[in-house]
Amino acid sequence: MSNLKSLNQERASFALEKVKNIDSEEKNKYATTAKKIPAMITTNGLIPTLAFLKSKKESESVYNTINEWLNQKGYNKNSQNNDALESLLSCDFSTLRLATMEAMAFANWLKRMVEIEMKEENTDE
Numbered sequence: 164m165s166n167l168k169s170l171n172q173e174r175a176s177f178a179l180e181k182v183k184n185i186d187s188e189e190k191n192k193y194a195t196t197a198k199k200i201p202a203m204i205t206t207n208g209l210i211p212t213l214a215f216l217k218s219k220k221e222s223e224s225v226y227n228t229i230n231e232w233l234n235q236k237g238y239n240k241n242s243q244n245n246d247a248l249e250s251l252l253s254c255d256f257s258t259l260r261l262a263t264m265e266a267m268a269f270a271n272w273l274k275r276m277v278e279i280e281m282k283e284e285n286t287d288e
Contacts, residue, residue: 174269177235178276181228189224194277196222200229200270209263213248225273232269238262 168176185193196216203212216226233239233247238258240250251259 171268171272174232174272175276177232178228178269178273179279181231182273182276182280185224190281192221193224194281196225197228197270197273197277200225201267201274204263204267204270209259209266210248210251213251217248228273229266229269233262233266236265238265 182193182197200212200216203215207215213226213229216222216229230239230245230247234245238250238254238261239245239247247262251262254262
């Protein structure tokens with residue numbers, strides 16, 4: 164049996180794993196921020212969204228999740244410390260466009276997984 168997964172399966176699986184590993188006291192802040200990411204990328208673009216996330220203490224864990232995903236997909240090649248923002252600031256337009264599409268697809272899965280986890284937590288109480 165092959166272990167091949169579609170890219171959507173990889174995104175969903177990674178997002179779910181990250182959401183499940185968030186500390187319970189941080190979950191609400193994480194969820195609030197994660198739900199806004201797709202709209203932020205659409206409205207502002209990927210680089211401004213990443214800069215905003217990285218600049219705020221309460222959204223640092225969401226930044227780290229997206230950064231780790233982009234790193235895993237090879238979009239942090241230009242950075243010495245595997246930082247998506249740093250890498251995307253120096254990449255060409257086509258790479259930025261591909262990274263934006265990937266980040267958007269991942270952000271949509273992250274949003275879905277956060278909604279599922281929050282719903283499950285609310286029904287458990």
